[in-house]
Amino acid sequence: MLTILFDGVAYGMLLFVLACGLSVTLGLMNFINLAHGAFAMAGGYCTVVLVNRIGVPFALGLPLAFLVTAVLGGLFERTLYVHVYARPHLDQVLFTIGLVFMAVAATDYVMGSSQQFVRIPEALSGQFNVFGIGMGKYRLLIIVVCGVLTVALQLMLAKTRFGSRLRAAVDDQRVARGLGINVGAVFGITFAFGSGLAGLGGALGAEILGLDPTFPLKYMIYFLIVVTVGGTSSITGPFLASILLGIGDVAGKYYVPKLGAFVIYAIMIVVLIVRPQGLFARGVAR
Amino acid sequence: MTPLAADIGQKLKRRGRWSALEIAFWIVAFASIWLLPQKHLILTETAILALFALSLDLILGYAGIISLGQAAFFGTAGYFAGLVAKHGIIDEPVLALICSGLVAAALGFITSFLVLRGSDLTRLMVTLGVSLMLGELANRYSDITGGADGLQGVTVAPVLGRFEFDMFGHTGYTYCLIVLFVCFLIARRLVYSPFGLSLRAIKGNALRSGAVGIPVNARLVAIYTVSAFFAGIAGALLTQTTAFCSLDVLSLERSADLLLVLIIGGTGYLYGGLIGAVIYKFMQDWIATLTPQYWQFWIGLLLVAIVLVGRDRMAAWHQAARAALGRLGARTIKWRPALGAAGAAPGGR
Numbered sequence: 001m002l003t004i005l006f007d008g009v010a011y012g013m014l015l016f017v018l019a020c021g022l023s024v025t026l027g028l029m030n031f032i033n034l035a036h037g038a039f040a041m042a043g044g045y046c047t048v049v050l051v052n053r054i055g056v057p058f059a060l061g062l063p064l065a066f067l068v069t070a071v072l073g074g075l076f077e078r079t080l081y082v083h084v085y086a087r088p089h090l091d092q093v094l095f096t097i098g099l100v101f102m103a104v105a106a107t108d109y110v111m112g113s114s115q116q117f118v119r120i121p122e123a124l125s126g127q128f129n130v131f132g133i134g135m136g137k138y139r140l141l142i143i144v145v146c147g148v149l150t151v152a153l154q155l156m157l158a159k160t161r162f163g164s165r166l167r168a169a170v171d172d173q174r175v176a177r178g179l180g181i182n183v184g185a186v187f188g189i190t191f192a193f194g195s196g197l198a199g200l201g202g203a204l205g206a207e208i209l210g211l212d213p214t215f216p217l218k219y220m221i222y223f224l225i226v227v228t229v230g231g232t233s234s235i236t237g238p239f240l241a242s243i244l245l246g247i248g249d250v251a252g253k254y255y256v257p258k259l260g261a262f263v264i265y266a267i268m269i270v271v272l273i274v275r276p277q278g279l280f281a282r283g284v285a286r
Numbered sequence: 287m288t289p290l291a292a293d294i295g296q297k298l299k300r301r302g303r304w305s306a307l308e309i310a311f312w313i314v315a316f317a318s319i320w321l322l323p324q325k326h327l328i329l330t331e332t333a334i335l336a337l338f339a340l341s342l343d344l345i346l347g348y349a350g351i352i353s354l355g356q357a358a359f360f361g362t363a364g365y366f367a368g369l370v371a372k373h374g375i376i377d378e379p380v381l382a383l384i385c386s387g388l389v390a391a392a393l394g395f396i397t398s399f400l401v402l403r404g405s406d407l408t409r410l411m412v413t414l415g416v417s418l419m420l421g422e423l424a425n426r427y428s429d430i431t432g433g434a435d436g437l438q439g440v441t442v443a444p445v446l447g448r449f450e451f452d453m454f455g456h457t458g459y460t461y462c463l464i465v466l467f468v469c470f471l472i473a474r475r476l477v478y479s480p481f482g483l484s485l486r487a488i489k490g491n492a493l494r495s496g497a498v499g500i501p502v503n504a505r506l507v508a509i510y511t512v513s514a515f516f517a518g519i520a521g522a523l524l525t526q527t528t529a530f531c532s533l534d535v536l537s538l539e540r541s542a543d544l545l546l547v548l549i550i551g552g553t554g555y556l557y558g559g560l561i562g563a564v565i566y567k568f569m570q571d572w573i574a575t576l577t578p579q580y581w582q583f584w585i586g587l588l589l590v591a592i593v594l595v596g597r598d599r600m601a602a603w604h605q606a607a608r609a610a611l612g613r614l615g616a617r618t619i620k621w622r623p624a625l626g627a628a629g630a631a632p633g634g635r
Contacts, residue, residue: 026407032406032407032410080590080594083594084593084594087593089352089406089407089410090346090352090406090545091593093352093354093410093545094545094546094549094589094592094593095589095590095593095594097542097545097586097589098585098586098587098588098589098590098592098593099586099590100586101542101582101583101585101586101589102582102583102586102587102590103586104582104586105580105581105582105583105586106583108579108580109579109580109583217538217539221414221415221418224411224414225411228407228408228411258426259422259426261418261422262419262422262423262426265415265416265418265419265422266419268411268415269400269412269415269416269419272400272408272411272412272415273400273403273412276403276405276408
């Protein structure tokens with residue numbers, strides 16, 4: 001029972017790191033980015049190549065995955081995404097789904113369609129046994145890393161100048177612009193950072209979520225659930241939503257394995273019907 | 287009737303008149319039954335896709351509802367048609383087709399209340415969620431649906447008890463084309479009616495159309511149900527012509543491809559889905575022969591390119607092409623009476 005809780009929390013933390021970039025882009029630019037998972041996949045494959053083929057140590061592979069995907073995200077944002085911000089939602093959906101299709105096929109072409117595994121160090125496999133609860137070392141690492149990241153993100157948003165600019169831009173883009181905040185630049189940086197986080201999440205999660213070319217399609221719905229259920233006005237919303245989703249999914253798969261993801265989708269639909277703005281949103285109609 | 291209402295009725299009637307181009311389109315479509323017998327298998331798929339795209343156009347192009355879950359209706363009806371044929375519950379394909387459509391429509395009616403609320407993103411998520419849920423269910427109850435292996439052992443009885451399905455798809459194509467035509471007629475009648483006009487108003491501005499007295503929610507529920515019915519017919523046609531139904535009828539890719547079809551053809555006019563389906567299917571066929579495994583990449587590239595070029599610009603091209611064709615059509619028609627008049631004039635003298 002507690003092991004399930006533990007696994008669920010680890011899973012949820014992972015989902016949060018994967019999805020928080022998406023939540024910011026959605027909240028800031030009202031931009032539906034279905035291709036977010038593609039960046040996560042890029043991070044995962046980057047780690048696979050670095051660690052398994054080149055032999056970079058795992059601990060160094062993670063930050064590198066972050067950097068590579070952040071650069072990639074920034075590049076895409078400046079060259080492609082900027083043209084689509086002002087378009088209607090339908091265009092955004094088409095555009096990003098197109099990107100996903102391309103990413104899936106391209107990865108298949110370059111890396112093959114089989115599932116990839118990151119070679120993780122010996123020290124991280126195995127279990128701790130604390131008070132009769134089996135805790136996988138790797139999952140513990142995920143919780144620690146993601147926990148630290150979450151706190152850091154929260155501090156950055158709350159305390160730094162950039163954080164306040166970002167919050168101002170999310171709250172009201174036009175007023176923020178009027179106050180002299182360069183919303184475009186803020187957004188570009190945030191997008192790159194969010195993509196980097198997704199890449200890091202993908203690298204960390206390759207072990208748990210599995211990594212193959214269909215990754216962006218398979219997990220797209222999960223990221224979207226986190227964002228829509230959590231709301232986009234803060235990062236606490238998505239954080240709580242992803243923890244709930246993580247626990248719910250692990251518990252669901254453990255107790256009613258045959259129903260699979262059905263429970264999660266059903267919950268999402270109910271939540272969206274009752275609270276279209278998200279479960280933890282402040283209820284501001286925009 | 288007030289003069290204004292009569293005036294609008296006149297306008298609608300005029301707009302709803304069949305143009306020469308439309309008639310030509312359908313003549314060409316039906317001529318393909320005899321002219322392109324070796325292409326019938328792909329043409330069957332095209333006709334089904336066209337009907338499916340038509341169903342999406344009704345809600346997206348006319349009512350402005352973004353949906354990523356149209357596959358839910360397609361798949362449900364597909365499985366329903368497969369199951370009734372397999373277990374011999376309804377043997378006659380046409381009857382089974384209508385029943386499948388009604389099942390999908392019932393599902394559409396129930397889920398329509400879910401899409402009434404919320405923003406584009408919420409709608410997207412809810413429609414997507416519904417189709418994913420159904421996909422999970424189909425996977426879960428694999429003893430009924432056949433799970434990942436697909437529904438096998440479906441034998442479809444002859445249409446109307448007379449026309450047997452053959453392996454070259456001749457019967458299948460004729461059948462699909464007739465069904466497509468009938469559905470098209472219904473859809474055409476719908477969009478040129480005051481009902482269709484009110485949908486366009488809702489798409490333009492839901493708040494204002496509510497203020498002028500259009501029952502927005504009731505209209506949206508109605509069109510969503512009709513659209514689900516058409517999507518269901520398309521799904522049932524696929525099962526009946528292929529005698530097979532697998533989990534991918536409910537997949538996300540199907541809904542996403544459908545959006546692409548509609549975007550290629552243009553939204554908001556009935557031929558968009560039809561033309562889009564023809565272009566898409568033959569393009570897919572062509573790309574798949576070039577790179578069998580990676581055709582998805584080129585589809586994705588096309589989507590990205592279309593958005594970057596801009597749909598409004600493409601719509602303008604469509605408009606220009608249609609106007610040019612329309613002028614051409616008008617000229618050929620005018621030309622003939624002119625000839626007749628010229629011929630009659632000397633005789634009169």
